[in-house]
Amino acid sequence: MTCDLHIHSRYSFDSSESLAEICRWAVKRNIGVIAITDHCDMIQGRDGIAYYLEVEKQRIKAFEKVREEYQQLEVLYGIEIGNAIDCPEETRKFLKLRKFDFIIGAIHFLPDGGDIYKLPYRDAGEVKRMFRDYFISVEKLVRLGGFDSLAHLDYPLRVLKGKVSAPTIENYRELVEPILSGLILQGIALEVNTRGIYDWQGRVGPEDWVLTRYRELGGRLLTIGSDAHTAFRTGVGFENAAEMLRRTGFRSYTIYRGRKPVEIPI
Ligand SMILES: [Zn+2]
Ligand SMILES: [Zn+2]
Incomplete structure (x- = not known):
């Protein structure tokens, strides 16, 4: 059974897809479970809790409609x-106000507010500094906890085509390892994100060595998500993800209902 646990809809700033259209594609592709995981970026000076609570009101109505249909x-x-x-306090408050099935944690911005997706990356030094700051932030996020799965661990690679020689985070092993240990300690899942399959990386992420190491350290919880921002990308790359899981010694992955993990065999 395919369960795609990372999908964006029109309730995200970077998607215009309706829930109905996402569901239509999911059914067409024989997908059993989807999680609509719209953005909620809790950075200072941007949107904030009041904005997101308003969005959630509309989003909940849309959920009710598609669940019926x-x-x-x-x-x-x-x-x-x-x-x-x-904004840890604001985040906690916000998450308590809604009964989510599944919460993804992500880092999209550096500590100085720099948008990883939009930075210029003028030279190798800038790339290196960004990766360092990024992984340190991810580790902090994992230590903070309060979410179910860590999104796209190799996220910066998406925008580094032509800026790095290969789509790998191998050079940052010593920063990645404490993140993996932190996930295990906190009982948070690691996400396998299939979006790279149609991007320059040409594969799902993170790399095999990350999953292998996570498993060696005792990691068992993996979620799979397409990170689709358009309905027709829903469930894309799941065959590749399943292959990767088998290659790295996993026999199942996890979905979350009411924030409780449920094991799904591959
Ligand atoms: Zn993200
Ligand atoms: Zn996303």
Whole structure:
């Protein structure tokens, strides 16, 4: 069964897709479970709790509608919280006000507010500094906890085409390792993100060595998400993700209902 736990809809600033269209594609592709995980970036000076509470009101109505219309599909109520470390108290308050099935934690911004997706990356030094700051932020986020799965660990690679020689985070092993240990300690899942399959990386992320190391350290919880921002990308790359899991010694992955993990065999 395919369960895609990372999908964006029109309730994210960077998508215009309706929930109904996402569900239509999911059913067409024989997907059993989807989680709509719209953005909620908790960085200082941007949007804030009042804005997101307003969005959630509309989003909940949209969920009710598709759940009624697509009874053959399980539609989980998810969210992708960005940079919770910048506003931990506000994040906690916000998350308590809604009964989410599944919460993704992500880092999209550096400590100085720099948007990883939009930085110029003029030379190798800038790339190196960004990766350092990024992984340190991710580790902090994992230590803060309060979410179910860590999104796209190799996120910066998306925008580094032509800026690095290969799509790898191998040079940052010593920064990645404490993140993996932190996830295990906190009982947080690691996300396998399939978006790189149609991007320059040409594969799902993170790399095999990350999953292998996570497993060696005792990691068992993995979620799989397409990070689709358009309905037709829903469930894309799941065959590749399943292959990767088998290659690295996993026999199952995890979905979350009411924030409780449920094991799904591959
Ligand atoms: Zn993200
Ligand atoms: Zn996302």
